[in-house]
Amino acid sequence: MYVLGIETSCDETAVAIYHADKGLISHNLYSQVEMHNEYGGVVPELASRDHIRKLTPLIRQILRDSHLTSNDINGIAYTAGPGLMGALLVGATTARSLAWAWRVPAIAIHHMEGHLLAPMLEDHPPKFPFVALLISGGHTMLIEVKNIGQYHLLGESLDDAAGEAFDKTAKLLGLDYPGGPALAKLASQGHPQLKFPRPMTDRPGLDFSFSGLKTFALNTFNNSLKTQQDKADIAFAFQQAVAETLAIKCKRALQQTGLTTLVVAGGVSANQEIRKQLLQMSQKQAAQIYFPRPAFCTDNGAMIAYAGYQRLNAGQTQSLEIFARPRWPMSELLEV
CATH class of the missing domain: 3.30.420.40 (ATPase, nucleotide binding domain)
Structure with missing residues (x-):
């Protein structure tokens, strides 16, 4: 199972591909730090617009880098919250649209669960x-x-x-x-x-x-x-x-x-x-x-792809509804 992970919760656009047996195949990230530095902090509207510009090219690039096509992808995981509403909607709508077009399941992932599971990507996980x-x-x-x-x-x-x-x-x-x-x-x-x-x-x-x-x-x-x-x-x-x-x-x-x-x-x-x-x-x-290694401490697509694989592999899927929650208690997550 190949799972495409998409992360757009704040000021970093990130994608990754995780495989059930091969582990992390590839991951890529574009940081908006330079753009927001001028304002001394994240500007939500600018963050959303930049996610729109960067997300699709990053997905195309990671498929090329992984020598895969859309036909190889078996599921899509995306950050649905917590985060900036506009930024979350960019990732959610892109993920949902691709899942519908590619006829694969999609799963909404809690951003903090992604962080929590990031150490699982290491060679010696807890x-x-x-x-x-x-x-x-x-x-x-x-x-x-x-x-x-x-x-x-x-x-x-x-x-x-x-x-x-x-x-x-x-x-x-x-x-x-x-x-x-x-x-x-x-x-x-x-x-x-x-x-x-x-x-x-x-x-x-x-x-x-x-x-x-x-x-x-x-x-x-x-x-x-x-x-x-x-x-x-x-x-x-x-x-x-x-x-x-x-x-x-x-x-x-x-x-x-x-x-x-x-x-x-x-x-x-x-x-x-x-x-x-x-x-x-x-x-x-x-x-x-x-x-986790420093690259997986900050927001990244790898942790979302991994969390998505775990939930999709357990049979969890969601409807075609575009799901995004800027505030989302972890207590509401389903067990795997």
Whole structure:
């Protein structure tokens, strides 16, 4: 079974082809970062228009690169949410149209389930059950994963997600978009001069809150001399606080569930300091930890093609209705 995966949830147009026995055949991605950089963030209308321009050529290209034709494709998976409504509709309408024209089934995939399953694309994937930490621009969640589609939410961000807090803090420091990588780069020049709070770690529970940490960074910046070194020190302290907070919460989640495997995925999981602190925590807990390769941390078509294969192979299909949900709880997903 060859499954074509389409991802257009935000500012990256991505496609991939996954095969039941051969694994990932090919994947391709076009990033809109350069276009949105001028505006300091994603402009939804521009994102949608660019998906329209880039998606069909990318699909044609990946079929050529894979030495396949439309006759070889057995199913299509597309990101249906969460994400920007206009961007989601581009992928959904394209996928549905191709599925109808090629007479193959199509399946709507939850964007965060795609991230959660991204480590399964590696040579040594994790085994169920495990605890998953999903950290992206719009989501920070801890989930107990028993199998595909069997998800129990343990905790989530009550305000800004970790990635969102990274981007907003980067912006107040005058850094370019995308803010997360820029802040991490600046933090490498910082010194441990400042101590930022570790939000919600002094109380029980597995929920997150990063809005106050962002405000603490702003107040610290306003009270500084605003030199380049001041900015670097703030970036360093902010990144340390986020990384340690995530490590503390993941430790609690492992202890609470009694599980010994942690999967970390989503765009923010590419941050090296976060990876370092989570790895140190897992070693102390005698737990195994899994990260996707950097190319599969950010939005990509490979994770959607893989998730789609799993659901299509289980016999799940959907009607010809174009399905897109900018807000879509993972609790509503069907078990596989």
